[in-house]
Amino acid sequence: MYQYTDFDKNFVKLRAAQYRDQLERHLAGQLPDDEFRPLRLQNGWYVQRHAPMLRVAVPYGELSSPQVRVLAKIAREFDNVTTDEFGAQFKGRGGYGHFTTRQNIQYNWIPLARSADVMDLLASVNMHGIQTSGNCIRNITSDALAGIAPDEIVDPRPFCEILRQWSTLHPEFAFLPRKFKFAVTGAHEDRAATAWHDVGLHVVKNEAGQVGFKVFVGGGMGRTPVIGTAVREFLPWQEILNYCEAVIRVYNRYGRRDNIYKARIKILVKSEGQKYIDDVEAEYAQILANDGAKHTITQAEFERVAAFFAEPAAANNWGRVQVAAGGDSSPAPSWLADAAYQRWLKQNVRAHKNPALRAVTLSMKHFINRSAGITGEGYAPGDVLPQQLDAVADIADKFSCGEVRVMHDQNLMLPWVHAENLYGLWLAAKDAGLARTNVGLLTDMIACPGGDYCALANARSIPIAEGIMERYEDLDELHDIGDIDLHISGCINSCGHHHSGHIGILGVDKDGKEWYQVTLGGSDGSTMSGAPVAGKAVGPSFSAEEVTGVIEAVIENYREQRIPSELFIDTFKRVGMETFKAAANAARHPAKEEALVTA
Numbered sequence: 001m002y003q004y005t006d007f008d009k010n011f012v013k014l015r016a017a018q019y020r021d022q023l024e025r026h027l028a029g030q031l032p033d034d035e036f037r038p039l040r041l042q043n044g045w046y047v048q049r050h051a052p053m054l055r056v057a058v059p060y061g062e063l064s065s066p067q068v069r070v071l072a073k074i075a076r077e078f079d080n081v082t083t084d085e086f087g088a089q090f091k092g093r094g095g096y097g098h099f100t101t102r103q104n105i106q107y108n109w110i111p112l113a114r115s116a117d118v119m120d121l122l123a124s125v126n127m128h129g130i131q132t133s134g135n136c137i138r139n140i141t142s143d144a145l146a147g148i149a150p151d152e153i154v155d156p157r158p159f160c161e162i163l164r165q166w167s168t169l170h171p172e173f174a175f176l177p178r179k180f181k182f183a184v185t186g187a188h189e190d191r192a193a194t195a196w197h198d199v200g201l202h203v204v205k206n207e208a209g210q211v212g213f214k215v216f217v218g219g220g221m222g223r224t225p226v227i228g229t230a231v232r233e234f235l236p237w238q239e240i241l242n243y244c245e246a247v248i249r250v251y252n253r254y255g256r257r258d259n260i261y262k263a264r265i266k267i268l269v270k271s272e273g274q275k276y277i278d279d280v281e282a283e284y285a286q287i288l289a290n291d292g293a294k295h296t297i298t299q300a301e302f303e304r305v306a307a308f309f310a311e312p313a314a315a316n317n318w319g320r321v322q323v324a325a326g327g328d329s330s331p332a333p334s335w336l337a338d339a340a341y342q343r344w345l346k347q348n349v350r351a352h353k354n355p356a357l358r359a360v361t362l363s364m365k366h367f368i369n370r371s372a373g374i375t376g377e378g379y380a381p382g383d384v385l386p387q388q389l390d391a392v393a394d395i396a397d398k399f400s401c402g403e404v405r406v407m408h409d410q411n412l413m414l415p416w417v418h419a420e421n422l423y424g425l426w427l428a429a430k431d432a433g434l435a436r437t438n439v440g441l442l443t444d445m446i447a448c449p450g451g452d453y454c455a456l457a458n459a460r461s462i463p464i465a466e467g468i469m470e471r472y473e474d475l476d477e478l479h480d481i482g483d484i485d486l487h488i489s490g491c492i493n494s495c496g497h498h499h500s501g502h503i504g505i506l507g508v509d510k511d512g513k514e515w516y517q518v519t520l521g522g523s524d525g526s527t528m529s530g531a532p533v534a535g536k537a538v539g540p541s542f543s544a545e546e547v548t549g550v551i552e553a554v555i556e557n558y559r560e561q562r563i564p565s566e567l568f569i570d571t572f573k574r575v576g577m578e579t580f581k582a583a584a585n586a587a588r589h590p591a592k593e594e595a596l597v598t599a
Helices: 006-027 032-039 065-077 112-123 155-168 237-254 265-273 274-295 299-309 339-348 386-401 421-430 462-469 475-479 545-563 568-573 577-586 592-596
Strands: 044-049 052-056 062-064 098-100 106-109 182-185 199-205 211-219 229-236 357-362 401-406 410-419 486-489 501-511 513-520
Touching: 006 032, 006 112, 006 568, 032 044, 044 112, 052 112, 062 065, 062 462, 065 098, 065 106, 065 112, 065 401, 106 386, 155 182, 155 237, 155 299, 155 486, 199 237, 211 237, 229 274, 237 265, 237 274, 265 401, 274 592, 339 357, 339 421, 339 475, 357 386, 357 421, 386 401, 386 410, 386 421, 410 421, 462 545, 475 545, 501 545, 513 577, 545 577, 568 577
Parallel strands: 182 199, 486 501
Antiparallel strands: 044 052, 052 106, 062 401, 098 106, 199 211, 211 229, 357 410, 401 410, 501 513
């Protein structure tokens, strides 16, 4: 993991102190809201439907156990409504965090008056919310398996860190036409959904074995889903900052500022086509001619940063605990006969580039039992309680060299688990409620918090997710259905990445009521899903009470149509939309079907 230098630490602490001064002046009436708002946003503080929301940056998804414990402290002590400050009806809400598709964590119930205290607490473990909002370069994301994947060409994390340092408070790019998102991968399989980002970077090697980048620009979801355009097949790695500077300069110069819905770079790239690419190349040539040395990455700088990302020296022996009866650390026969453990090994454990190690996924996809003294509404996929965060930190210390990673699909991953420790880890994860073996399956869904929190949302996501989870509680049935991506967004902004789901659910507003559009056949670009593509709608939207039945009808059609061992997405591609569309629409309630015919 990258270790902050004294400069880094002082920078984050000074930023927190600056925010405190801005907040105090605002609360005292000396800094009007329209002046405080951009400062608040660029430190990660939104004002949502009911209360402030904080988004904490987790660069390329890496967290240390001390950082996880601080995140637990924030959930426990700050994100917990104990008074009537947001209204009596919300008392008892909060007390948890929410992991996002961009590898950050969010909190929904922190009073603004306490926000500076939270910033100081984050700074104590080298964390912050800088540029997690606003029209600037957002958190750099990557593959959760970066540095450990067997199919990796080059570890992308040093490049992610260099990009993070370059983009943080970049003076030219603090007020872009719209927000701007990077994703970077160094593996053959794209597990970072790079094609769906403003800039997607693939580390590649050319025929001569030289390392460089294939550069994609102009991807994005929202109202106009667009797959990124390959603007460079091979760019020498040393020049990635110069080239990205050219990409964003041209966008900053010509991007729409008169229409928020047409302000993203995807609109510019789509409308200008080759002209945009030509302008970038011209700008890039000018940068190299005038001041290219300023941002050309030297070998010495790369090696300095890359040294932080070496495999931990203790990884091969970390926490090799004796967990079997009698102190014998070798697997006992009873372990091998445990069907639940074997299922967990198959679904939650991945291969590692170090043959002695494994990468283990901790599932964040479950609904917490509210009868166990927990109040408030249901919990969305990706939500985590403070006691679970504390357990994650303890598990990471014991089994994973003190490191945990946030995944694109809102789960957590332990990157440095010794194969001999898997059974002990499984027991610890079960005790923490984090060993559910639905990873990659239907209920391992991506979902935004939706209308329960977000002021932009048209409909709630949580009740839809909860209904599907309740319908598919049976693990045997889930495993029979097999790997499938289900994504839910509460509005067209697509925070739940519904466009890229094999099954996508989009909340829409019709005359003030919640309705949901269902799409099929989307892909994020992973090996399982195939080339990235946006899903297509099966027809008119469905009412909230119909959605679970519609998903059930789609799944049953797949089970009827599939051939042995065929995954949902492969059956869909082979059979086509029409049978799935017919199955979905047949699941409408009779009253609604009659209304549609009448209309």
